[in-house]
Amino acid sequence: MTMGATPAVAPDANARAGSGGRKNFKWTPERLEFLRAEWLANTSPLAIGQLLGITKSAVSAKANVLGLPDRRTDPEVRARMSEARKKAWADPEVRARMSEARKKAWADPEVRARMSEARKKAWADPEVRARKSRSWARKAVRTAGLPMLKQHVDRAIALRAQGHDMETCVDALLRDQSAAAA
Structure with a gap:
């Protein structure tokens, strides 16, 4: 299946109707087969999620559970990701947006506490x-x-x-x- 094509599996009608809709999403055998086929065809988790009507995180989590290959370790995928990041980072607007987002997140005491706790846990x-x-x-x-x-x-x-x-x-x-x- 190519990007942008309609999946043979109908998306869950309630999947985007708020957080409750995502909880009602069911992984049917047809949807699992669709996920496997698209994942192995290197379709992005975001695109697969949009086709199924769920989040990219749900797609990635299910791919992990199914034991599908982790694309981040594939040298070809890593090279593409690296090039895309370099290209994005070369744009001053992107850098400014990311910097501002980090500053905003870091200003939140709860975020700082979580980050500090994560660092302590990692350092242990x-x-x-x-x-x-x-x-x-x-x-x-x-x-x-x-x-x-x-x-x-x-x-x-x-x-x-x-x-x-x-x-x-x-x-x-x-x-x-x-x-x-x-």
């Missing part, structure tokens, strides 16, 4: 903490202008674990490099 995961520490350490090594050697990154991670900020870490890396050269 040792894998996330290690990945963030490595990323921070690589940034410190780049800032110091040093080659990206394991010894430099490991030293920066150790300094971070001791509670040093970026500036102190960069200074220490540069002192270590000077001492090694002498």
